[in-house]
Amino acid sequence: xQSKLKINNAEYHLDHDPRTxxxxxxxxxxxxxxxxxxxxxxxxxxxxxxxxxxxxNSCLTLACMHDGDEITTIxxxxxxxxxxxxxxxxxxxxxxxxxxxxxxxxxxxTAMLEEARQGxxxxxxxxxTQSADLSDAEISERMSGNLCRCSxxxxxxxxxxxxxxxxx
Amino acid sequence: MKTFTYSRAESQSDAVQSAQAGTAFIxxxxxxxxxxxxxxxxxxxxxxxxxxxxxRIEETADGGLRIGALVSNSDLxxxxxxxxxxxxxxxxxxxxxxxxxxxKATTGGNLLQRTRCYYFYDTDTPxxxxxxxxxCAAQGGFNRIHAIFGTSEACIATHPSDMAVAxxxxxxxxxxxxxxxxxxxxxxxxxxxxxxxxxxxxTILHPGDLITHVLLPAPLGGTQIYRxxxxxxxxxxxxxxxxxxxxxxxxxxxxxxxxxxxxAPFPWRVPxxxxxxxGQAPSPALWxxxxxxxxxxxxxxxxxxxxxxxxxxxxxxxxxxxxNGADI
Numbered sequence: 001x002q003s004k005l006k007i008n009n010a011e012y013h014l015d016h017d018p019r020t021x022x023x024x025x026x027x028x029x030x031x032x033x034x035x036x037x038x039x040x041x042x043x044x045x046x047x048x049x050x051x052x053x054x055x056x057n058s059c060l061t062l063a064c065m066h067d068g069d070e071i072t073t074i075x076x077x078x079x080x081x082x083x084x085x086x087x088x089x090x091x092x093x094x095x096x097x098x099x100x101x102x103x104x105x106x107x108x109x110t111a112m113l114e115e116a117r118q119g120x121x122x123x124x125x126x127x128x129t130q131s132a133d134l135s136d137a138e139i140s141e142r143m144s145g146n147l148c149r150c151s152x153x154x155x156x157x158x159x160x161x162x163x164x165x166x167x168x
Numbered sequence: 169m170k171t172f173t174y175s176r177a178e179s180q181s182d183a184v185q186s187a188q189a190g191t192a193f194i195x196x197x198x199x200x201x202x203x204x205x206x207x208x209x210x211x212x213x214x215x216x217x218x219x220x221x222x223x224r225i226e227e228t229a230d231g232g233l234r235i236g237a238l239v240s241n242s243d244l245x246x247x248x249x250x251x252x253x254x255x256x257x258x259x260x261x262x263x264x265x266x267x268x269x270x271x272k273a274t275t276g277g278n279l280l281q282r283t284r285c286y287y288f289y290d291t292d293t294p295x296x297x298x299x300x301x302x303x304c305a306a307q308g309g310f311n312r313i314h315a316i317f318g319t320s321e322a323c324i325a326t327h328p329s330d331m332a333v334a335x336x337x338x339x340x341x342x343x344x345x346x347x348x349x350x351x352x353x354x355x356x357x358x359x360x361x362x363x364x365x366x367x368x369x370x371t372i373l374h375p376g377d378l379i380t381h382v383l384l385p386a387p388l389g390g391t392q393i394y395r396x397x398x399x400x401x402x403x404x405x406x407x408x409x410x411x412x413x414x415x416x417x418x419x420x421x422x423x424x425x426x427x428x429x430x431x432a433p434f435p436w437r438v439p440x441x442x443x444x445x446x447g448q449a450p451s452p453a454l455w456x457x458x459x460x461x462x463x464x465x466x467x468x469x470x471x472x473x474x475x476x477x478x479x480x481x482x483x484x485x486x487x488x489x490x491x492n493g494a495d496i
Contacts, residue, residue, distance in 0.1 A: 001174065018174040018214070021201070041202050042269060054242070054271045060198045061272065064174055065216055112267060120246045123262040123402065128251040144402035145266025 003067050007032065008076030018064055023047045025063035026073060034074035034103050038147070045146035048104040049073050055111035057145075074103035077110060086110055086163050093159035097150035108146045109160050116142070116164065134164035170210040177217050180380060184347050186215050187376035193217050195238055196272040198265075199281040207291060208298055209282075222276075222380055225249070231386030234343075237276030237379045241265070241331065244275055254384055256392035256411055260334035263396045266403050276379040279332055279342065279359065280371065283325035283433075284405055286310060296322040297367040312471035313407065316479070317432040323367030324469055326430055328405050332356065333429035334394055336437050337411040341383040347376030353383065360434030370433075390415035390423055391490040397430075397482055406430035408479045414490035421445050421491065426483075428462075431475060438462055450491035455484040 003014045005025065012030055014020075023040070026032040026049070035058060038046030042060040049058045050072040078084035087106055089095075096102045116138075119131040124141045132138050139157050148156060177183035183193065192211035194200055195218060203209040222236035225247055233254070235244060244250060245261035265273060287293045287305040294303030306314055306324050314324045335356050342359050344352045359371050373379070393412045398404040409429035415422045424445040428436040441462045448454050459480040466476050 018172060019169045040205065042198055045266065045268060048268055055268050056272045057198070057268045060201050060269075062174075062194075062197065062201065062214075065194070065197070065218060108268065115242075115267070118246075120242070121251065121258070121262065123259075125262075128255050128258050129248070141402050142267055145268045 001064060003064050005030075005063065005066060005071060006069065007071040008073060014063060016063055018062065020063045021059050022049070022061045022063045022066055022071075023058035026058060029063075032073050032075055035107075036100055036103055038101070038104075043147070044101070044104075045108055046101050046104040048108040048146065050107055050111055053111070053114070055108050072107070074107055077106060084110070085166070086113075086159070089159045089163050090156070093155045093162070094152075095155040095159040096148070096152050101146060101148045101150075105143070105146050105148065105156055108143060109156075109163070112139075112142045113160070113163060134161065136161065139164070169204050170207060172204075172211055173213045175213070175215055176219055177215050178219065180220055180222075180345055180378060181349070183215055183217050183220065184345055184349070184376045184378050187347065187378075188213075189375045191215055191375060193378060195274040195277045196240070197277075198269050198272050199277065203282060203289075206289060208289060217378070228383070233384040235275050235382045235384065237274060237381060239275045241270040241273045241275070241278060242267070244331075245270065253387035254338060254392075256334045256338060256394055256413060257331065257384070259392070259394035260330040260396075260409075260411060263394060263406075263409075264330040275331075275382050278329050279335075279356075279379060279382075280373075281327075281329060282370075284328050285314065285325040288325060297325060297363075297370075300366065300368050307469060310471055311469040312474070313405070313430075314469050314472050315432050316466040316468055316472060316475050317428075317436050318362055319433070319467065319469075320363045320365065320367065322365055323363035323433070325363070325367065325433060327360070327432065327434045328430075329435070330394070330396060330406060330409060330429060333406075333409055333411045333427045333435040335382065335384075336435035337413055337425045337427035338388065339385050339425070341385075342379055343381040343383060344373065345378045345380050347374055351380075356382075356435070357437060363433050367433075388413050388415070388423060388425065393486050393490050395482055395486045395489075397478060408475055408482055410479075410482050410486045412486045412490050414487070416450070416491055420447055420449050422447075428479065428483075431466075431479060445487070450487070452484065452488070455487045458487065459483050 036046040038044035042057040047058040125132040190212035222238040293305040396409040411427045413425040424442040
C-alpha cells in the first residue's frame with residue numbers, strides 16, 4: 001500500500017506492507033536511523049518520536065495510520081553541528097553512557113517540557129488544578145516511559161532540570 | 169505479525185458496517201499492535217477509526233460530560249473540567265502507562281484493553297482466553313498478578329485498566345453504536361462479562377459494535393482518591409488499586425463510592441460495602457467491617473494470596489485518608 005508521510009518538514013512517499021510500524025518505516029524504508037528500536041513493544045521508549053507535537057512510541061503505531069500527520073524525529077530536532085538546547089544540555093551533564101536510548105530521551109523530554117509549559121499535571125502533582133514546577137520527582141515521573149539500561153538517570157534528570165529552569 | 173488488510177472509516181456507520189467477524193477497530197493501537205506482533209491477536213482486517221469525529225469532551229444537560237471514545241488518555245486527564253470536578257478520573261489516568269502511551273491510548277481503547285496475564289501473552293502455553301479450550305497455565309503457575317474476585321475454572325486474569333476503575337466508581341456509562349445501527353447506553357459494569365466457561369468473550373460487544381462515548385454523571389464532589397499499589401513507583405500495572413469517593417455530613421459518611429482494580433476480570437464494585445459504610449461515622453472498626461465484607465468471597469491462587477491482606481490494608485488507608493478531614 002501507499003502512504004505519504006511528512007517527516008521533519010519533508011514529504012516521503014512510501015510503498016509498504018500494512019504491517020509496517022512507523023518505527024520500521026523510519027529506519028528501514030526511509031533511512032532515518034536516529035530513532036532506535038529497543039523492545040519494539042512500547043516498554044522502553046527508545047523509539048519515541050513526535051507526532052503533531054506529541055511524543056509517542058513509534059513501534060506501537062502503523063505507518064499507514066499517519067498519512068498527513070506532522071512527524072518529528074531526532075533528525076528534525078538537531079544535528080551534530082546544530083544541536084538543540086536540550087541536546088547541548090545532555091552533553092553538558094554527561095546524560096548518557098552508551099547513547100542508545102538518547103534519541104528517545106531527547107524527543108521525549110522535548111515534548112515533556114512543552115507538556116509542562118502547557119500546565120499538564122502528573123501522577124506526583126499534589127494539586128491537579130495547578131501547574132507543577134518540574135522537581136526531580138516530577139521529571140522522573142514524566143520520563144518513566146524512557147528506560148536507560150546504563151542507568152544514567154541522575155544526569156538525565158539534571159539535564160532536563162536545567163532546561164526546565166531556563167525555559168520557565 | 170500475520171497479514172491483514174487495512175481501511176479507514178470515514179463515518180461511524182461506515183465503521184460498524186465495514187466490520188465483520190475477524191475485523192478489529194484500531195484507534196491508539198498501543199495494546200492491539202503489541203498483541204498482533206506476538207500473534208496473540210490475529211485480525212484479518214483493521215478498520216482505522218482515528219478519523220471519526222469522536223475526539224471532543226462535551227458538557228451534558230445534566231451537568232455531566234460526554235467523552236468521545238477517541239479522546240486520548242492525556243487529553244482526558246488534562247482537561248481542566250475533569251481535573252476540577254472528577255479528579256478521581258485524572259488521578260487514575262495519570263497513574264497508568266507512560267506519557268508516550270497516554271498520548272496515543274484512547275478512552276474507548278483503554279476500556280477494551282486485554283489482560284496482561286503472562287500466559288495470555290505467551291503463545292507457547294495454554295490459555296483459554298487466547299485459545300479457547302486449551303487450559304489455563306496461570307492456575308498452578310506464576311499468578312501473583314492475577315485475580316482474587318470473579319474468577320472461573322477457565323480463567324483467573326485481571327482487567328488492567330486504571331481509568332475504568334475510576335469510571336466505575338464515578339458511575340459512568342458507555343455509549344455503544346451497535347452493528348445494526350442501534351445506540352445503547354450501559355453502565356460500565358454491565359459492559360464486561362464474567363469469564364465463566366468463555367473467558368475469550370470479555371464484553372457484551374458483538375463484532376462491529378463500536379464504543380462511541382463515555383458518559384460521566386454530574387460531579388459527586390467529596391474527597392476523591394485513586395490509590396494504586398504496584399511493584400515500582402511509575403509505569404507499572406496495579407497489584408491492587410482502590411478508587412474512592414467519600415462525602416461526610418455532620419460527622420457521618422453521607423456518600424461512599426468504591427471500586428477496585430487489579431483484583432478481578434473487570435473493575436470491581438460491591439455496592440453492599442458502600443451501603444455498610446454510608447450513614448456511619450468513620451472509624452478503624454468500620455474499615456475492618458468493610459474489608460471483611462469486601463473480601464468474604466476473595467480467593468487467592470497461591471502467588472497472589474498477598475493481594476487479600478494488601479487490599480484490606482489499602483482500603484483502610486484510603487478510607488481513613490478520605491475521611492480524615494472536615495465535613496465536605
